[in-house]
Amino acid sequence: MSGERTTTVLVGVTGGIAAYKSCELVRALMKRGYRVKVVMTDAATRFVTPLTFRTLTNEPVAASLWEDDPSAPVHHISLAEEADVFVIAPCTANVIAKIAQGRADDLLTTAALATEAPIVMAPAMNVHMWRDEATQENVDRLRDRGVVFVEPESGELACGDVGEGRLAPVEAIAEAVMAEAERAQDLAGRxxxxxxxxxxxxxxxxxxxxxxxxxxxxxxxxxxxxxxxxxxxxxxxxxxxxxxxxxxxxxxxxxxxxxxxxxxxxxxxxxxxxxxxxxxxxxxxxxxxxxxxxxxxxxxxxxxxxxxxxxxxxxxxxxxxxxxxxxxxxxxxxxxxxxxxxxxxxxxxxxxxxxxxxxxxxxxxxxxxxxxxxxxxxxxxxxxxxxxxxxxxxxxxxxxxxx
Ligand SMILES: Cc1cc2nc3c(=O)[nH]c(=O)nc-3n(C[C@H](O)[C@H](O)[C@H](O)COP(=O)(O)O)c2cc1C
CATH class of the missing domain: 3.40.50.10300 (CoaB-like)
Known part of the structure; x- marks a missing residue:
């Protein structure tokens, strides 16, 4: 619609085996009419290439704090400000821990700290990593700060273990993003x-x-x-x-x-x-x-x-x-x-x-x-x-x- 700004969803992809499912998430969000931009950790680029996301979204893909992008001189801030919702899927134990501590040593975690947009996290990891007290404490801490979690599912994991840790279904993550996008504007004009x-x-x-x-x-x-x-x-x-x-x-x-x-x-x-x-x-x-x-x-x-x-x-x-x-x-x-x-x-x-x-x-x-x-x-x-x-x-x- 002319005059109306398209809602931008920033998709954060981290270094887990489920990173390939982010491609489906990006497509599901684009089908719902969102503009999608992708930011990746360095580890994520080992699982899926930035080229895949660039092709899917028709947008440049951000992966480094130090990249030369003349259109965005302070890239982590422009990404943080552009986002109406920031969804991190899959989200590694490492990124959960870093964001819980407010650490910002790469583009994804820096944008997470800088954004005022709601954050949705869809964790995916080995069952023992997920159940570890450290991870659970970090999740609780983030939940208290308002981060919305799309809980991992139980089932057979890539590592061969069975238990919770499998990325939630892409549709469930897309629904959570939609709910946050609506929430983000539900008091507009009041x-x-x-x-x-x-x-x-x-x-x-x-x-x-x-x-x-x-x-x-x-x-x-x-x-x-x-x-x-x-x-x-x-x-x-x-x-x-x-x-x-x-x-x-x-x-x-x-x-x-x-x-x-x-x-x-x-x-x-x-x-x-x-x-x-x-x-x-x-x-x-x-x-x-x-x-x-x-x-x-x-x-x-x-x-x-x-x-x-x-x-x-x-x-x-x-x-x-x-x-x-x-x-x-x-x-x-x-x-x-x-x-x-x-x-x-x-x-x-x-x-x-x-x-x-x-x-x-x-x-x-x-x-x-x-x-x-x-x-x-x-x-x-x-x-x-x-x-x-x-x-x-x-x-x-x-x-x-x-x-
Ligand atoms: C093959 C492979 C699969 C991995 N899968 C996961 C995973 O599903 N979840 C997770 O939290 N870490 C996983 N890791 C460990 C992370 O890649 C590692 O902690 C890395 O430092 C994460 O970087 P990032 O959090 O900056 O993306 C995996 C590592 C390898 C080598």
Whole structure:
């Protein structure tokens, strides 16, 4: 179609016996209408020649960091930027290990580190290499960072062993690539406001009432939504996290400031993801000067802060609303109550009574509560939870009949 950019899939081929199957994968992807470019490791060129892929794709094939390609002066960066999806199939144990460590000593691994595109890996190797603790740890680490794995199959392997390690069927890999290509743009054209972090409610110029929210989940959601094509505004309380790439960040301190920042923008957004831990109360009075140790008040009077989510839910023209419920007991019933009371479309609930989960940690176990029911997810990294939330958000925005 004229004017529409063709989706580019970068196919990484590594040095395994299944490299010949990449030729079929390239054809399957081209049949689906993708522009396909191939990058190979040096070892891969011993199994299949670059000429084969060049002929299949009608594109130059990249295999070295040091090649002279006048059209692409910094080839690993241009490859990384061109890719809408990067699929590595077959993926050796070696490349899994290198990417897990962030090593970048050839063109393929350098492009993997440089790309912002989703990465799909289809491992293929001897069963003992696959089952080795080192490989499994590397796979877990990459999965936590959002890499999608198309698991190898069980069967007879090229080496004569029998077990898991055989490359997944080409069609299954192509389907996974398609799913990621769709995901990569499923929030395009949407404006999403995410709140994150905890607020700080001043007692005097140096002290405040705060909470343990790190902001990690909200930042991960903002990053994920931006990667998937949304325009994202992140309103955050104080955190130590760096601004996500391509996201407008508004930094606030107090609940009142967060309230103002959200309300100012609420009319222009399609969805609000309210992951911030907004203080329910603030000191009724803020001392002008630092309260002296000797003049400690016996009590601090508190007043209620505005309820941002409830206010958004009460609007006639409300955006799609995703609320969060960090609970220490009755997680499901509290979340269901929040869903109804604040007219949310989805409440992400979690149990913060376990110190290993929730605030400040990198992983969490959450439940998605909607009018249709409750769905508990397994323990996942916050990055992967952000992806799951964005999946639901895309569905809510796609088919939502928001009153
Ligand atoms: C005949 C042969 C077949 C191989 N098959 C595989 C394989 O299927 N999977 C794998 O992880 N390594 C396999 N290896 C080992 C890799 O080629 C080796 O680890 C190499 O360093 C990988 O380089 P690369 O990861 O940069 O492509 C094979 C080696 C040989 C000689």
């Amino acid at each position: 404006h999403i406001l995410v709140t994150a972090g905890g607020t700080q409610e001043p007692i005097d110029p140096v002290r405040y009432i705060g909470n343990r929210s790190s902001g990690k989940t909200g930042f991960a959601i903002a990053d994920e939504a931006a990667r998937r094509g949304a325009r994202v505004t992140l309103v955050t309380g104080p955190t130590h996290l760096a601004d996500p790439f391509g996201v407008e960040v508004v930094r606030v301190q107090t609940a009142l400031q967060m309230h103002a920042a959200v309300m100012e923008r609420a009319e222009d957004v399609d969805a609000v993801v309210a992951s911030a831990a907004v203080a329910d109360f603030r000191p009724a009075e803020v001392a002008r000067g630092k309260i002296k140790k000797t003049a400690a008040p016996e009590a601090i009077a508190l007043v209620r802060n505005p309820d941002i989510l409830a206010e958004l839910g009460a609007r006639q023209e409300r955006p799609v609303l995703v609320g969060f419920a960090a609970e220490t007991s009755d997680v499901e019933s509290n979340a269901r109550h929040k869903l109804e009371a604040k007219r949310c479309d989805l409440v992400v609930a979690n149990d913060v009574s376990d110190p290993a989960l929730g605030f400040g940690t990198d992983a969490n176990r959450v439940a998605f509560v909607t009018r249709d029911g409750v769905e508990w997810l397994p323990m996942l990294s916050k990055r992967v939870i952000a992806r799951e939330i964005a999946d639901r958000l895309a569905r809510l925005l796609g088919g939502a009949d928001v009153e």
